[in-house]
Amino acid sequence: MPERPVPDKFLVAFSLAGEQRELVQAIAQAVEDRLGRGQVFLDEWFEHYIAGDDADLKLQDIYARRCELAVVCVSGRYGAKPWTQAEHRAIRARYMQCSAAAEQRERQAILPLRVGDGEVEGILFNAIVPDVRQRSASESADLIVARLHLLRPEPAAGSAKAPPPGPAWPDEAPPLSWPMADHSGARAAFGELLTAGVPWRLLRICGASETGKSHITRQMLANVLAIPDIACGRFDFKGTTDMAREIRAFVQDLEVPVPPTGLRLHDGLDQIVAALRQRARPTLLIFDTYEMAGEAQEWVEKSLLQGLMRATWLRVVIAGQRVPEAGGAVWATVARPTVQLELPQAADWYDYGRLHRPELKLEQVETACDLARGKASLLAQLLGPGG
Incomplete structure (x- = not known):
């Protein structure tokens, strides 16, 4: 441990x-x-x-x-x-x-x-x-x-209190860009996650391979980086073969020091979160490909998520083919029910493709789906703005 x-x-x-x-x-x-x-x-x-x-x-x-x-x-x-x-x-x-x-x-x-x-x-x-x-x-x-x-008395429910100093989570979700097919449930949940009054602070997104999990987490990062006063970082556990590079990418928009090289992953992540806690400004941490986190899974579930109980300034997204289970966990009260992703259907890709090619036919999209075997990453390239 x-x-x-x-x-x-x-x-x-x-x-x-x-x-x-x-x-x-x-x-x-x-x-x-x-x-x-x-x-x-x-x-x-x-x-x-x-x-x-x-x-x-x-x-x-x-x-x-x-x-x-x-x-x-x-x-x-x-x-x-x-x-x-x-x-x-x-x-x-x-x-x-x-x-x-x-x-x-x-x-x-x-x-x-x-x-x-x-x-x-x-x-x-x-x-x-x-x-x-x-x-x-x-x-x-x-x-x-x-x-x-x-x-350390907690504020009484409903009691009047002065607004916290410095940046705060917005009262309403800002406009968000989603250049991707469907996944409306995940989009709506993410918009709610970014608001001050949300009763939960952990969003889990689960889905099989090629359901678009990595694409949606990258788009979450891009959306938040466009919002002033919210720090955001995305960590892909699939990229941990080059630990130093992944850690640098994670902290570059969190505005905290890069941990010393040579640390174990959970020790480096601990240092990052400790620096964020001292600052306590609105922060979103996104973790992708969670099933490949290895020993860091225990750090996430025993340290990071338990810390969410008191860290009202922090929001966390975890995506993967497997995500932490809330049953019996002390952090269950701050977790939203898991969003289950499914493969977008041809009609979803058709609606997405027509945003970039109004002349597109449904039959063409059905053929593309068959040839790509439903792979979201490939279909996004074929039907997106650069395809």
Whole structure:
């Protein structure tokens, strides 16, 4: 599994003793499923980051400064180990700062949870410490995320708020050009994807070979590049034999730095998305030939799509003979039902061809379809403006 990216600040960080690791790991995974990959700190998930002779300093920095919510997993073993004692000293120092904070919600930044018998020095006898040993991981995650919302309250539904600064998605779909045969369902869905009020942010387009998937994704890119203030990039997994070239083509209109050469694909994509997240302006990412993504498929489904839950500035299109399945996925709520492409029929190609050759006959198009065996790429060349 690709390692998790290290954010500037985690949303939740767990401090625990190893004896309760199995219980806490299940809870941490349930929290990460809600918040997105890389947003939750559990030491074993970030071994690549904390390894070294300064691990104690890195851990203290995470719990004291680099997390929104520190979750203390209370047990007798937690209070008896040197490592957890070092972590808890940083957490207690943060607690003293939070107690004196003028902002009331900052005092909610530490959440103790009981995961085993025994007490921890510094946690007072009158403190309410929810016992999660008899709760499911999902129920415990609900508690943690609810506490996080006290620190980072979401806007109330329907509440008035000032418009976000800088560029924003348009209220209505701009005029779009589609020099291609049919696929009206995909066109309509794409137009809706580009609007501010759309309730979903992921468009999946699935179809067999030669149904025009690559042609339509290239036209999506061309359409968005003509719209001011929306960044767009198209990545074709079929072209990853020359990784550096494909990455350069992907970022050229995203206006972010090209990742260093030599990185694995998912690491390079992680760096690109991290740079986009810092800017948080309207952005469309298009991924084509998804069935050839290989190990990057896990990055897409576990990292990119989970991040869509909070990234209202981002839209994603995934096209291929196979696309991610939403069943049971945490990102299902931001995904539109898959658009299934079919081969355009002769009548569709006839309507398309007459845009460029008014004298064209249906019989000629039927003959062309037979000779081309329905291949969309070839028929587009034969019947399009340059044919």
